Amino acid sequence: MKPAFEVQNPDFELSPLTGMTRHHYIECAKYLLERAFTHIDSIDQHLSFPRVPGKTYPQPNAPEWRYRSADFEALERTFTLAGPLILNDPEVSIKGIKLRDYYSLHFYRAFTPGHANSLPLPEELPDSNYQFTCEFGGLFKTLLLMPDTIWSQYTEEQKSEMVKTISKWGHHRTTQNNWRIFNITTLSFLKKHGYEIDDDLLKSHLLWVASYHSGNGWYLEQTYNYYSISLFIVYTTIWNRAFGDEYYPEIADVIERSAQKLMESLPSFFGRDGYINMWSRSICYRTWVSGAFPVAFMLKKQNLLDAGWARRLCSGSLLQFVTREDFYHNEIPSLGFYGTREYMVQNYSCPGSPYLMFLPFICLALPEDSPFWTAKENDGFWENLGNDSKKVILDNPGLVLVNHGKTGTSEIIPGKVYYDDPNYSKLAYNTHFPWEDHDPDGGTSMEYSFRSLDPRDLRGDDVNFYLTGLTVDNDALKNQKFTISQSMLYNGVIDEVLYRQAIMRKPPNNGVGYIIDLAEITLAAGVIRVDRTRLAFEYEITLGHFGLPHYNGKSAEVEQFDEGEKKVVTATIPGRSVALITYKGWDQLESKVHTNMNAETDDSTVIFARKKRLDKNPPMELLISVMLHKMDDKPWTTEELDPIKNIEVIEVTSTYSTLGVVLTLADKRKFNIDFKDIDGRRSC
Incomplete structure (x- = not known):
């Protein structure tokens, strides 16, 4: 078997950019399942993938039900590929095993007590929520869309046997908001096929889900x-067409409207070549967000996305991974982003979890004459973007999307982040520079990192002791390490300037004394940062750029020079380069090599700025910097490395705010950075 998927006999007439057509999607699904099925020898053997050491489950000495859960997850999530293949060819086989027979058999055994690999019932476990609920939801989402794949293969007696287990899990306790969708698809499937359910519970879940709609389709x-996107839009749109339109039309309309709204900004999340952005948790699911592209052609309005562009992005996102040899581990998708990176996954994941990334294969449920399949590939708005950068502002979720025509990369800039987590808290996420983990010694990529140098912290005193006479735990050793922002606040876009706030320590620990006010101006392939420190006591901070992976054992080439107060550092690897320029407020520029932090390779280089202040009462200061990136091997030009021509600091602005700036750029554009009332504009 080839070490990675290859597009055989590409069709560059219909798909001039990827060569991928409907036929190639089928071939890709078969290839992926052939690798998965190396772990079974016969139709009787249930699917079980090798365990991966680390924090993912099941852990050594885990209870038996955790192993049942991991194997059920492998079965259900590989059906994300098998279901569409069976729909298109009921006789399809892998390794001589007919997929329809295999999955029919093993779901029957899983849902019928006494059979091999049968699932526990909720009453057999402590009252809580379990991964089983999630997998039931995924399965019945697929079966709502394509019921004839396996459900029609069972006798009425077999269905009745299975429905007992299905119903108990469908009615069981769920958790928070998105999990309600799993109960919804399970209960709806049962009701659609004539089985009794608790209708009030189903409606309650539906109302809960609809209540979380926040605007902009989010x-x-x-x-x-x-x-x-992947659950609230993809799962629920399938639910709409198969069940909701008939049984709950008003709630279905809420979902329909939000899905249609989402399509306005969906393509901006992807790079020109279809690359997805490594952002938010569950990164091993990777391309599951691309499932929204075929969903666009399941909506009541059919012209919301350019069909050729939608397929181009969907195909490009899949090829981003399946064509890489390091994507596979134990013959299945690795637990990471590209290769196996255990430090980048969550403890609720298991070896079979990544198969959810193949949610886009629901496109095989679209008819062959769907525009998704018949339209000629194109690059959408990228074709006319040139070297400009396009910006989409989603105020409700607090996201700004930037598409850089000069480099073909796209960025997600988050504004409403509640906790310190590299999955969410970075200043920006780029499709072609996947994020690095946090470095507690400073220099974390694409983050402000903060370390207190307050002697009270370094001694382990409570900073309020001398006011209250009371002490609280204050870990001196922990305080010696750098931390990232504890939350990110969104303050809006005013006159093309994005305002946010990085809260480096939360109240009650003097949260208002640990603020960095952020102001950002989009450049072609970069950003100008004008940030204001409001850090009350002695401190040290760093600001890191995107990390550069080391391929073939070769580190990045780093160059550095100063021009008066302006300082420049660049780092370069084949095909990619970054530059960090500081104009004001920073002490020095540095670079360092990280190990086991990068998404692509074990070692990486990050360039960063450093600042230290030892005053007992440090002043507010302005930090002015530029962060640029390239996707070629051309050297940096003098003009590229000097985009700012004039900086006018205004101590008290005309709006009665403090420490503002008027910037004049090399292209003669002017920007007024004014932090007026920024605290009152907080949104999180």
């Missing part, structure tokens, strides 16, 4: 993330 999910 839903709240812990914070804002890809779950809003």
Whole structure:
């Protein structure tokens, strides 16, 4: 078997950019399942993938039900590929095993007590929520869309046997918001096929889900993330067409309207070549967000996306991964982003979890004459973008999307982040510079990192002790390490300037004394940062650029020079380069090599700025910097490395705010940075 998927006999007439047509999607699904099925020898053997050491489940000495959960997850999520293949060819086989027979058999065994690999019932476990609910939801989302794949293969007696288990899990306790969708698809499937359910419970879940709609087509999910697209839009649109339109038309209309709204900005999340952005949790699901492209052609309005562009982006996102040898581990998608990176996954993931990334294969449920399949590939707005950068502002989820025509990369700039987590808290996420993990010694990529040098912290005293006479835990050793922002606040876009706030320590620990006010101006392939420190006591901070992976053991080439107060550092690897320029407020520029932090390789280089202040009462200061990136091997020009021509600092602005700036750029554009009332404009 080839070490990675290759597009055989590409069709560059219909798909001039990827060569991928409907036939190639089928071939890709078969290729992926052939690798998965190396772990079974016969139709009787249930699917079980090798365990991966680390924090993912099941852990050593885990209870038996955790192993049942991992194997059920492998079965259900590989059906994301098998279901569409069976729909298109009921006789399709992998390794001589007919897929329809295999999945029919093993779902029957899983849902019928006493059979091999049968699932526990909720009453057999402590009252809580379990991964089983999630997998039931995924399965019945697929079966709502394509019921004839396996459900029609069972006798009425077999269905009745299975429905007992299905119903118990469908009615069982769920958790928070997006999980309600799993109960919804399970219960709806049962009702659609004539089985009794608790209708009030189903409606309650539906009302809960609809209540989380936040605007711009987005839903709240812990914070804002890809779950809003992949679950709240993809799963529920399938539910709409198969069930909701008939049984709950008013709630279906809420979902329909939000899905249609989402399509306005969906393509901006992707690079020109279809690359997805490594952002938010569950990154091992990778391309599941691309499932929204075929969903666009399941909506009541059919012209919301250019069909050729939609397929181009969908195909490009899949090829981003399946064509890479390091994507596979134990013959299946790795637990990471590209290769196996255990430090980048969550403890609720198991070896079978990544198969959810193949949600886009629901496109095979679209008819062959769907525009998704018949339209000629194109690059959408990228074709006319040139070297400009396009910006989409989503105020409700607090996201700004930037598409850089000069480099073909796209960025997600988050504004409503509730906690310190590299999945969410970075200043920006780029499709072609995947994020690095946090470095507690400073220099974290694309983050402001903060370390207190307050002697009270370094001694382990409570900073309020001398006011209250009371002490609280204050870990001196922990305080010696750098931390990232504890939350990110969104303050809006005013006159083309994006305002946010990085809260480096939360109240009650003097949260208002640990603020960095952020102001950003989009450049071609970069950003100008004009940030204001409001850090009350002695401190040290760093600001890191995107990390550069080391391929073939070769580190990045770093160059550095100063021109008066202006300082420049660049780092370059084949095909990619970054530059960091500081104009004001920073002490020095540095670079360092990270190990086991980058998404692509074990080692990486990051360039960063450093600032230290030892005053007992440090002043507010302005930090002015420029962060640029390239996607070629051309050297940096003098003009590229000097985009700012004049900086006018205004101590008290005409709006009665403090420490503002008027910037004049090399292209003669002027920007007024004014932090007036920024605290009152907070949104999170």
